[in-house]
Amino acid sequence: MTHDPSTTPAGVPSVQFVTPPARASRPPEAPPAEARPSVTLTIDGREVSAPAGSTILEAARSAGVDIPTACYLENLTPVNVCRVCVVEVAGSRVLAPACSRRVEAGMEVQTETERVRHSRRVVIEFLASSVDTSLAGTRVPDGSLAGWAERYGADPSRYGPPAPAAEAGARDTREPGHHHQPSGQEAAHAATVSQPVKVDNDLYVRDYSKCILCYKCVEACGEDAQNTFAIAVAGRGFDARIATEWNTPLPQSACVYCGNCIGVCPTGALMFKSEHDMRAAGTWDEDAQTVTGTICPYCGVGCALDLHVQDNTIVKVTSPLDSSVTEGHLCIKGRFGFEFTNARPPVSGGHGSGPDGPSGDGAADR
Amino acid sequence: MDLHVVGPLASPAERAAVDALLGPPTSGWTGGVRDPRTDGHVARGGHAARSRRDLLLPALHALQDRVGQISQPGLNYVCRRLAVPPAEAYGVATFYALLTTTSRPRAVAHVCDDIACRLAGAEAICADLERRLGPPGSPRDGDVTWLRSPCLGRCERAPAALYTIAGEVPVRESTAPVDAASIVARLERGASRRSGGDQTNGHARDAAGPAVTDSVPQAGSPDLRLLRRVGVVDPTSLEAYLGSRGFVALQEALAMGGEAVIREVGDSRLVGRGGAAFPTGRKWAAVAAQAAQPHYVVCNADESEPGTFKDRVLMELDPFSVIEAMTIEGFAAGASKGYLYVRGEYPLAESRLRGAIDSARSAGFLGPSVAGSDFAFDIEVRRGAGAYICGEETALFESIEGRRGEPRNKPPFPTDVGLFGKPTVVNNVETLVNVLAILEDGPGGGARFATIGTPDSTGPKLFCLSGHVTRPGLYEVPFGTTLRELLELAGGVPGNRSIRAILLGGAAGTFVGPDALDTPLTFEGTRAVGAALGSGVVMVFDESVDLVGTLRRIAAFFRDESCGQCVPCRVGTVRQEEILARLADGVAVRSRDEELALLADIGQAMRDASICGLGQTASSAIESAFRQPELVRP
Structure with missing residues (x-):
């Protein structure tokens, strides 16, 4: 998606993003894995073959069966905690998470029975009644939570209007086993995880009102990608939360600002500060953004970058999940080191200075 | 991983408490004094330190016991000693109710x-x-x-x-x-007192030793099998245990061989007494057959189901039997290491078990050559820290391994992938003690055991009677005894008041009404009336009780004890408690029927979609009560 020079307002300094030409040769790939023997199972009555060791979700998707997920992401170990992907497996007392249950020969899987639909509906209601899911799912391939709510007839409002938000930091110190038991009056409102957004650094913000506790950020920070272990799940039950030790602000924590947690967050709880600020100012407009694929200029690894550009300014950087180099993960330089591109040479009229000073008003300068 | 530890240094008391457990630090890399001559060139810690991750919870206990809280400097010191990232260790410390990360009186x-x-x-x-x-x-x-x-x-x-x-x-x-x-x-x-009290030996102890018959009214009766030593044999004396046919079952087991032991346990048709009623022999056989090594055995003594105290009585008053049975379990399953995970709320049981293990080891019943055989086996006691969920077997593994007690998804089952990722047998305390009754009379004991009780529920069973009964306590009866007979054994309801409800199986169990009094207490008998035996809780509520208040407490319990990992349980237990609070306080946001329908919707999703048994049963007792309107009438 090249930013077409012809649409650039006349007079804008020539900062342009160009898709690199197709590479003559692809980087070497790992040798193909040995073909695994396949097993045959039925999904919704249809016979399906899948490689041994694959999950029900993989088998279903390869057969074109749509199963919603929230805590699942291809580049992370499945934690099967959201339970949106549950399916009915014949002979099983309870429903099984499709994202992590392995296929077995002769398995009979039903993905849309009344039991399945009921659990998905209630789980979506639980999420939407306790968490701000307004941005959930829009940026993952699975579709949005709002879309699933409609598909399963979920009505989060039946648990009551949301209870008032907690004060800053209040949820961070709740002790396990000693929750405040609501009076009947208090219980007329549905408890939520609402709280003020945490802004303690220049690169990204943490809005835990939007956190569905999918564990993805913890996995990306730890074993699945970065091996930094700056965050973990703390507390217990409904008071469980993502936290640094003693809720230390990020600059004092082990965080290295790779931003891989943002890359995997499905709900917008973790967000580039640039995006957060633009949303607050009402200037964030995904329809006006282009995405340009390129290679990170910093070192020799060759990480694939997708530059999200609005008004000729980089507002966010991601990496494709299917990149064999990054698997979606980057380091601080690739993720956040684009600010220099926004440092436009001073031109009389002083436009184009970054996200807060979008260009487009400089036509008269040249 | 680059361990990022910030903040002030641990106090000498904190360091001493941790070092008493872990030994002194060996270098500046693992929390000791930095010496540039030795530490400057070689990084130590690494794998050796990380491989002791399972000592994280014991180290947190050491801090909590010593200074009454987990301070940031104290936790930092533990993190350096064990090479655990502080965020993870904080996540573990904030998971357990008996640990606190905030300032609290001593x-x-x-x-x-x-x-x-x-x-x-x-x-x-x-x-x-x-x-x-x-x-x-x-x-x-x-x-x-x-x-x-x-x-x-x-x-x-x-x-x-x-x-x-x-x-x-x-x-x-x-x-x-x-x-x-x-x-x-x-x-x-x-x-x-500076030392914290009038302790003499540093071990926890029971205050004001009550009469044993206050807890076990049948104590001393010749008909008892599981409780036969309780109140009769000194629980602190190995000699007394040996004098009451102690370690006879172990000798029989060693003589007949592991396969024969599994056959006998299979023949007995013994099933687990922790609540899930899985055939014990099948579990043992599955692990014995596993090629992956090593195998582990785990005794689940994290008895936390509200209303349950049977395992506590066995551990406090007959601890050697638990040790002997675990040793037999290890022999049959091909394990040389056993973990005994006892809940933190049972200090006397823990100290009695530790004492029994020490005595048994000194006498050669544990160690490299168990009772003179070539079978090597030893047991390590681990203390829980206030988390009901850790009674779930896979959460218990996570807890032993030094992680948050969050259950794993099953399959794989523990017999395939258990503690430290190895094949593992997990058995409840009462289940294990039954094994002694099966083996101590030699070959054929399994078949003889199976004649006790009913064909589908074999053996003796312990029941925990509490609430409105004249003589509450632990009772041993054969399976098939009716609820009415059991209550009569306990002297019935005081003051001849009538019964409103009986809770079977604990907070995760089922309420039945007085019409169920003639139900035989068997797995099949309780199933027929839509109930379950669970862990053997029989709690009696007379007509004076406000049952909705009790249900509200049960809802609060599950709200507190949910680990928070999966959505159905994490949010479902909150929504359930909200409905109970509205019903109990008479706050009407919709009709009562609509509230109950919502409760049922929540219950079904928790039952169907939760990861583990906690969420799957968190609505069981509450829903069962509301299905019987006469139980919850005002």
């Missing part, structure tokens, strides 16, 4: 306000304590405080309290019955 009374203690006036005690000491947890800078606690497993003598007094010689002590005055007196006595 002497704490954990006062049980759970369902059985409620019937015995716990709310009045809490109100009285609030007048004397202030609200729970206050004052943070004072010497003493009190907190509410879930079931402490002393329901037969309710109400109960657990004292934890931090110090150089820490005190952990569980007592029942208590009142507000005795609680305050005990706290003040503990706070006034």
Whole structure:
């Protein structure tokens, strides 16, 4: 998606993003894995073959069966905690998470029975009644939570209007086993995880009102990608939360600002500060953004970058999940080191200075 | 991983407490004094330190016991010693209710306000304590405080309290019955001494040793099998144990060989007594057949189901039997290491078990050559820290491994991938003690055991009677005894009042009405009336009880004890408690029928979609009560 020079307002300094030409040769790939023997199972009555060791979700998707997920992401170990992907497996007392249950020969899987639909509906209601899911799912391939709510007839409002938000930091110190038991009056409102957004650094913000506790950020920070272990799940039950030790602000924590947690967050709880600020100012407009694929200029690894550009300014950087180099993960330089591109040479009229000073008003300068 | 540890240094007391467990640090890399001559060139710590991750929870206990809280410097020191990232260690420390990461007085009374203690006036005690000491947890800078606690497993003598007094010689002590005055007196006595109390041996102990018959009214009866030593044989003496046919079953097992042991246990048709009723022989055979090594055995002594105290009585009053049975289990399953995970609320059981293990080891019943054979086996005791969920077998593994007690998805089952990722047998305490009854009379014992009880529920069974019965306590009867017979054994309801409801199986169990009194107490018999035996809880509620208040307490219990990992349970337990609060306080946001329909919707999703048994049963008792309108009528 090249930013077409012809649409650039006349007079804008020539900062342009160009898709690199197709590479003559692809980087070497790992040798193909040995073909695994396949097993045959039925999904919704249809016979399906899948490689041994694959999950029900993989088998279903390869057969074109749509199963919603929230805590699942291809580049992370499945934690099967959201339970949106549950399916009915014949002979099983309870429903099984499709994202992590392995296929077995002769398995009979039903993905849309009344039991399945009921659990998905209630789980979506639980999420939407306790968490701000307004941005959930829009940026993952699975579709949005709002879309699933409609598909399963979920009505989060039946648990009551949301209870008032907690004060800053209040949820961070709740002790396990000693929750405040609501009076009947208090219980007329549905408890939520609402709280003020945490802004303690220049690169990204943490809005835990939007956190569905999918564990993805913890996995990306730890074993699945970065091996930094700056965050973990703390507390217990409904008071469980993502936290640094003693809720230390990020600059004092082990965080290295790779931003891989943002890359995997499905709900917008973790967000580039640039995006957060633009949303607050009402200037964030995904329809006006282009995405340009390129290679990170910093070192020799060759990480694939997708530059999200609005008004000729980089507002966010991601990496494709299917990149064999990054698997979606980057380091601080690739993720956040684009600010220099926004440092436009001073031109009389002083436009184009970054996200807060979008260009487009400089036509008269040249 | 680059360990990023910031903040002040641990106090000498904190370091000493941790070093007493882990040994002194070997270099500046693992928390010791930095020496540039030796530490400057070679990085130590690494794998060797990380491989001791399973000592994280014991190290946190060491800090909590010594200074009464997990301070940031103290936790940092543990992190350096074990090479655990501070964020992860903080996540573990904030998971357990008996650990605190905030400032708290050194002497704490954990006062049980759970369902059985409620019937015995716990709310009045809490109100009285609030007048004397202030609200729970206050004052943070004072010497003493009190907190509410879930079931402490002393329901037969309710109400109960657990004292934890931090110090150089820490005190952990569980007592029942208590009142507000005795609680305050005990706290003040503990706070006034530097060492934390009038301890003599550093071990936790039972205050004011009650008569055994207060807990086990049948004690001494010749008909008992599982409880035959209780109150008769000194639980602290190996000689006394040996003098009462102790270790006979182990000798028989060693003589007949592991396969024969598994065959006998299979023939007995013994099933697990922890609540899930899985055939014990099949579990043992599955692990014995696994090629992956090593195998582990785990004794699940994290008895936390409200209303349950059977395992506590066995561990306190016949600890050697648990050790002997675990050794047999290890022999049959091909394991040389066993872990005994006992809940943190059972200090006396823990110290008795530790004592029994030490004596058994000195006498050669544990160690490299068990009872002179070429079978090597040893047992390590691990203490829980206040988390009901850790009674779930895979959460228990996570807890032993030094992680948050979050259950794993099954399959794979523990017999394939268990503790430390290895094939593992997990058995409940009562289940294990049954194995002795199967083996101690030699070959054919399994078949003889199977003649006790009914064809589908074999053997003797322990029942925990509490609430409105004349003689609450632990009772041993053969399967098939009816509920009415059991209640008569316990002297019926005091004052000849009528029964409103009986809770079978604990908070995760089922309420039945007086019409179920002739139900035979078997797996099949209770299933026929839509109930389950669970862990053997029989809690009686007479006509005076406000059952909706009890249900609200059950809902609060699950709200507190949900680990928070999966959505159906994490949010479902909150929504369930909200509905119960509205119903109990008469706050009508919709009709009662609509509230009950919503409750049923929540229950079904928790039952179908939760990861583990906690979420799957969190609505069981509550829904069962509302299905019988006569139980919850005002």
